[in-house]
Amino acid sequence: MTRPAERRPGSLRSLLLWILVPAQITVLSLALWFSSSQLHQQVDLAYDRSLAGALRAIDHNISTASGGLAVELPYLMLEFFELTANDSVYYRILTEDGLADIGNQDLPLPDARLPSNSPVFYDRDYLGASIRIAALARPMAPPLYGQKTGRVIVMVGEDRSGRDQVIRDLMIRNIVRDLIEVLASTGLIVVGVLIGLRPLTRLYRKLKGRAHDDLSPISAPELPREVRPLVDAVNQHVARHARQARRQRQFLDDASHQLRTPLAVLHTQLDYALRESDPAEARAALLAMRGGLDQAQRTAAQMLALARARDTDARDGPPQTVALTALAQDVIRQLYSLARQKRQTLALEGGELGITVTGIEWLLREALVNLLDNAIKYTPEGGAVTLRIERTPDGAILSVRDTGPGMTETDIRKAGRRFRRGQAGKRSHGAGLGLAIVHTIMQRHGGVLRIEPADPGVQVSLVFPVDEGFPAKSSF
Template identity: 35%
Template sequence: MLSLRVRLLMWLMLPLSLYIGASGWLAYRSARDTAALVQDRALLTSAQVIAGELTWVDGALRASVPPSALELFASPARDRVFYQVVTQDGQLLAGPPDFPRPPLFPTTAPAYSSVTVNGEPLRAVSYVRTMYNAGTPYRVAVMVAETMHAHDEMLAKLWEPSLHRQIAMAALAALLVLIGLTVELHPLIRLKDEVAGRAPQELVPIRAGHLQTELRPIVDAINLCIQRLSAQAQQQRRFVADAAHQLRTPLTLLDTQLQFAAQLDDRAALADVLAAMQTSSRGLADLTNKLLLLSQAEAADTPAFSRSRVDLVAVAAGVLEELVALAQRRHIDLGLETVEAHVWVEGNGELFHAMVMNLVDNAIRYIHEGGRVTVAIGSPDNMARLRVIDDGPGIQAEARQRVFERFYRNAPPGQPGTGLGLAIVKEIVAASHGTVTLASGDDGRGLVVTVTLPLALETERNAS
């Protein structure tokens, strides 16, 4: 994987290279056209000088080539120059007979052409002068050709310095970008060192004052993650502390009962102690299960926890089937009221089952014998609503907020329980982005626990 410096440099050099290539090509074309124009002008001037020396002598054309016509091509490149003067009927007036190309007789302007002799390129011009003999026009073509050495040298002198300057500019830009990236990325390196050098328990937000504006969202995201980790770590520490505190008493009691039972010889007394130990063991198991369930409920709002569509009506029906025997022993009227066959919510089925189980179990245990417990489910206002209604003693208004605290119990002395039931309900509802409230019944008696949850998406409900 390429480093960030190299990738940014590549993104810079790509358009810069394209620009240099296009600019270099345009500079090359301009230099080529300039060199060609200079050479063509020299060829035309030489041809015109030679044509100016054409004269009639005793009725015959004579052509002389002055030295000035060929001195125009003098250069360190030592180009070879060819010339030829030919009449319109093919008479050779001057120059060698083996000129690189046949004579041209353009009508309006001089004719330029490129030819090759023995693999060497030449540039040639054909200039026509009309001579009159007793009023009769007579056309004479003057042709001059030159090799391309001086032309190529001029092209290189015009084009290469510009190309070299642009390449040097690109190299300088790349160097400055690398230096700038090193300087500008230094705060990010410091941030990396700060994060890497932290202790596992050091969940303190990172300061973003020394970072550029573009990098601050990264720090904000890291700080948000640190905040979540800190909250989770605090939650875990609180859970461990609560669990240790609550488990210490029943474990101590069970240990005391074991020591006492070891000293007994009376079988009747031993049986009573064993029965008490069994009760303590069941209470310890119930407390452990509630603690584990509370831990699951606290983690239910994380992406790692499985979620699916859950039918709240089916969950409530299953819970009532499990608790019907307990209700019958206390002669309690246990019922389910719903006008909808299904009420779909999004969450974890096992936790929803535990939520309804805790609410209904609390209602059955804390009301008088012969009472009434009703579970009502509906979906008013596009929200799923579950209500557990009983006609028991209810909960005083000042205690309704505290009953959701862990291990807080609003029950008579001697009433079994862990004080975790409503705390578990609160965590499950919060993880499902819902609300739970407590209120008195319609006649001021009893308790109504209302759980409101978002409905599952309409597309998901249709798919079911």
């Protein structure tokens, strides 16, 4: 069964244009429809006011005082109104009972009964044309034909073609204006999107033209604020990759530097053993080879430990509480056989304090193993190695003291550097790897590696801060 092809994301430019341009056209189209509706109402209102003025003018000239319906039409006003409307004007004056009717007698009345003293406007077809009619009903004073009540109805109508033409002309002008606004705003949106994305395009070309080994930070101050967090995150990722690449190169350099000589010596010893006919001499060469292999094995293990200590991060698990007493006891049991072979005394002081620190247990174990291994290695037969745990106002201290040859002040100052040997007659501390591992681990835990001369020997201490927490990132 084939998997469906994953949909490739489109470009940001296309996404913005497909969102902004249709949205802009939709909004402006709604605005055009709303303005057109408003325009139609405003034009009708203006023309209806003119129609109501003609209606009131005729109504003021109606009289029933003579006993009949009499009207003196304001012809000048009607002519002016007709010129203003640019179309035909119609009028009708009648009593509500229909006994008197003057003007265009077939001018249609509204469907519902007219209210008194309030003009009503409506549209009707008349003489093959659509007309707008204003009708007003009011009580007669005095009533006609001896009636007690009665109303007179006044009607004025005009052909709608004039006002409809005005509305069409205004609508066309509004549509043209709004279309120009739509095109202009759409063009501005397109130009704005293209200009706004130009820094990203320049950044893309700049990164594409970089060398494959160029891991320098990205510098693009012209980028918008919204994009800068992404660039910062990329810079942090590239920086982590660059640090990892430097560590890998350093590890390869270390391996090449440290293993080349032991392998060459082993090759020479092997050739000597193969050429030697004396079994005793051959055995001595093989024993020397075994010592060289042990040293090469220990060096390789230390190099791997140093590389892993440098690469330790959150993937190795969260920091935890480590009991120094239990840790020291485990390491003593692990290396007790080495001390036993040299008839050395291993002692633990302060184990009853129950001091704990926060950190990564396997790293602290590796640090203590290196310290104790060095102490056993450089302490002569019959000597003593003492582990001590103590609490001070500044933190917890785990120290290893031996009765070996000690270290000079110069060696102490340079301790922790890789592949550095001590002066003649003094200890080398594992060609610098052992203390380098311990130094790296203590930096990772925010602590300090402290070396002090003793009489005799030397004391190496791991100083842990109090309530400092575990560093989120290593400082090396």
